[in-house]
Amino acid sequence: MRNCYKGEYNRVISLGMDCRPKVIMDITGLSGKRTALDVVATQQIDNLIYVLNNRFTDWFLESNLYTQPNSDKQYKRVRDIHTNYISVHDFSPESESISSDYPTFKRRLDKHADTLLKDIRNNDRVLFILNLEMSPHERDTTDDLDTLTRQLPALRQLLDQMCGNTNSHLFIATYHEPLQSLHLSRTHIAIKQPYWKTFMRGEELQTWKKWLDGVWLIQK
Template sequence: MSLQKIKGSYDAVFSLGHLCLPAMQMKKFNLRPFSGVFDWVGSPQLSKVNQLIQTRFTDFLNMNNLRPDKYLSPTDLYVYDFKYDIGFNHDFKTDKNTLTHLGGYPEVKEKYDRRINRFLEKLSSSKRILFIRTEKSEANFQDVQQLEKILMNMVAHDFQILLIHHKDIQKMTVVKSPFAKVTIVELPNKEIWNENDPYWAKILHRVRLMK
């Protein structure tokens, strides 16, 4: 199997979760000139990501769906969106937010509204977009098929999806994809944050943003 399908130039590259890893790798390889909706949140369920995109993020960050859950550090409060199974690790700072009062909510909501508007605008205007999604193991292929279908209906021009599965393997493997727009790569799951950097370099080689 080949990575050739995802090579070339793009107007935009977006992370679709499930963790911060895609955004971190995009930054390392100069593919992240702006922030995306899913860059710094936990989004373990692809089906929920699909729902968000398909509904154009209806009810995302609705205060009625948010639950302040725990303090992650002296500076960060973890807030959970239970409608979409989204975890906010980095957005609600403890200088304005507590377990009983999200005083910084308006700023967070405004920030994500900007990211949503940019995401939707790029879907309609970009000639070519790359979407990157990681999974802890294997994604449900029905959810992958649904993602491809949703993007086919919403993206005005061309796009590709890079799907990374983290598995108990020793080296990178590019596997056969049953989907026209999806490239599937398996990576070792021993330490996903830095040890796979050489593999990411190979995956994203000759992937670049249009100038």
């Protein structure tokens, strides 16, 4: 039953951990209103579990934010040191400080978080999409196999708790092939290839399309 994620859903929701799920959802017509995890990112699954378990109550507080040194003229990379999430697309590179953009950013983020929580709670069939490990070359900052093996069951349990039912499915993309032997209910684990070099183009894009072929939204 692990591979039976294809079918119809009330809602498809991105869990991050970067914006690949949101990109492919937009391309395939599975995207709805933006939610909180669409375009922010983290490298550890513990951070995802934490913000979901705490219903986003203490993330991206202004006192916990700092601008990363690797910000540039294209992206201002702002990290929440409490939850270890990073925003890349929400702060203007031209602004002198975080504070000038923060009120608008936080109102928008809280709205997106509220949308995500309501959609999880109010839709009977939800497909969650989770992209693990942004790059195979960033293994010094991403979770190891043991951590993922331990924490993915905790995430699966938390999602069921948040949904209030056992109808949701979880699709996971990872570089860790041994995770395919992990037995999780209503969970499908697909393997990404380390030779994919161009972000969501070429073979990577075509593979994501194939993974989601046969997934559709119930027409209201």
